[in-house]
Amino acid sequence: MIIKKLTLHNFRNYEDETFCFSDGINVLFGRNAQGKTNCAEAVFYLCTGASLRIRHDRQLIRQGADRACVRAEAVSRYGNVTLQADIFESGRELRVNGVKIARSVDLLGNMNSVFFSPGELRLIQDGPDERRRFLNLSISQTSRSYCTALLRYSRILEQRNNLLKERDASMILETLPVWDEQLARYAATVVRQRKEFVSMLSPLAAEAHAYLTDGAETLSVGWEKDYGEEEGEIAENLLRELSASYERDMRLGFTTVGPHRDDMRIRIDGRDAKGFASQGQTRTAALALKLAEVEIFKQRAGEAPVLILDDVMSELDLPRRKKLLARVGGIQCILTCTHAERVLYGRETNKIMIRGGKIVS
Ligand SMILES: Nc1ncnc2c1ncn2[C@@H]1O[C@H](COP(=O)(O)OP(=O)(O)OP(=O)(O)O)[C@@H](O)[C@H]1O
Numbered sequence: 001m002i003i004k005k006l007t008l009h010n011f012r013n014y015e016d017e018t019f020c021f022s023d024g025i026n027v028l029f030g031r032n033a034q035g036k037t038n039c040a041e042a043v044f045y046l047c048t049g050a051s052l053r054i055r056h057d058r059q060l061i062r063q064g065a066d067r068a069c070v071r072a073e074a075v076s077r078y079g080n081v082t083l084q085a086d087i088f089e090s091g092r093e094l095r096v097n098g099v100k101i102a103r104s105v106d107l108l109g110n111m112n113s114v115f116f117s118p119g120e121l122r123l124i125q126d127g128p129d130e131r132r133r134f135l136n137l138s139i140s141q142t143s144r145s146y147c148t149a150l151l152r153y154s155r156i157l158e159q160r161n162n163l164l165k166e167r168d169a170s171m172i173l174e175t176l177p178v179w180d181e182q183l184a185r186y187a188a189t190v191v192r193q194r195k196e197f198v199s200m201l202s203p204l205a206a207e208a209h210a211y212l213t214d215g216a217e218t219l220s221v222g223w224e225k226d227y228g229e230e231e232g233e234i235a236e237n238l239l240r241e242l243s244a245s246y247e248r249d250m251r252l253g254f255t256t257v258g259p260h261r262d263d264m265r266i267r268i269d270g271r272d273a274k275g276f277a278s279q280g281q282t283r284t285a286a287l288a289l290k291l292a293e294v295e296i297f298k299q300r301a302g303e304a305p306v307l308i309l310d311d312v313m314s315e316l317d318l319p320r321r322k323k324l325l326a327r328v329g330g331i332q333c334i335l336t337c338t339h340a341e342r343v344l345y346g347r348e349t350n351k352i353m354i355r356g357g358k359i360v361s
């Protein structure tokens with residue numbers, strides 16, 4: 001998977017700019033607040049239809065403009081692909097190879113990327129939300145069935161939660177089983193695919209972590225909750241848990257069991273990384289997870305994703321920087337930093353200097 005060209009029109013602080021990327025390491029450099037992350041964000045947005053920084057697409061439109069357009073030309077193992085997003089105040093239109101797509105899900109899998117920035121430390125430090133978000137975005141990129149099941153699950157969950165806030169208890173009790181049947185079915189797909197993903201992730205993350213720390217520490221990743229092996233069994237177990245929690249759910253006004261509550265366990269040397277790992281350990285663990293994600297994409301999609309490393313180099317010590325660079329040889333990388341020469345150690349790279357939303361060299 002190689003992105004050849006990225007065109008930004010009224011996107012963030014860019015008015016009109018076209019980036020030509022090389023197959024190897026592309027370094028976007030420049031001072032703070034010039035547009036490096038914005039460019040990286042545009043790539044991720046075209047891959048997933050989502051941004052890591054915002055909730056509302058309209059924030060992506062350049063101030064003063066009324067629409068933005070992001071377009072990428074890439075080459076995947078299936079051939080050339082063009083992705084385009086037109087973003088308006090009121091919504092967006094997505095196109096794959098010039099054809100408008102009806103559902104955002106259809107954007108997924110055309111261009112894959114793994115995004116790593118200092119913000120990814122939240123993956124280790126914050127609550128379960130961040131870890132579920134990581135899984136959801138990552139699995140969705142290689143599995144549309146996951147993405148579809150997750151969307152349906154979320155929709156039904158919202159309706160179930162609305163129902164739980166009603167006053168009429170007997171009406172609630174009568175209606176809940178109807179929602180639960182569907183909820184459990186989609187949940188089963190989500191749970192099974194998460195489990196599969198985490199079981200792939202676990203050894204790969206441990207290996208990447210051992211590589212980064214020279215085997216000094218052991219990272220282990222696992223899933224806290226076990227609903228069973230295959231989807232029928234998972235659905236049955238969840239259905240049982242759902243009906244057992246009616247009283248509590250009604251009292252609290254929301255659904256207290258299900259994959260929207262589950263968490264991934266991340267341990268360093270057997271201890272919970274959250275609340276125990278140092279800054280450096282957290283950074284290394286997060287990086288190991290991302291490198292493992294790259295490997296999973298290679299296995300599942302049959303080719304490497306584009307690796308986006310936003311502002312990561314300055315946060316790593318020298319041996320880890322060198323190890324990271326050695327590891328990413330052979331895959332396309334978009335790397336942002338403030339000083340290109342300080343992080344690359346004489347490597348052959350495509351350097352792009354950015355100032356005020358413009359490429360200056
Ligand atoms: N919708 C928008 N319209 C105009 N400017 C915007 C918009 N959204 C963000 N910006 C501006 O884009 C600028 C560059 O942001 P960006 O995050 O890409 O900087 P950066 O080069 O990554 O800097 P740093 O090195 O500090 O991370 C910021 O000054 C921000 O205010």
Ligand SMILES: [Mg+2]
Pocket residue numbers: 036037038310311336
């Ligand atoms: Mg930045």
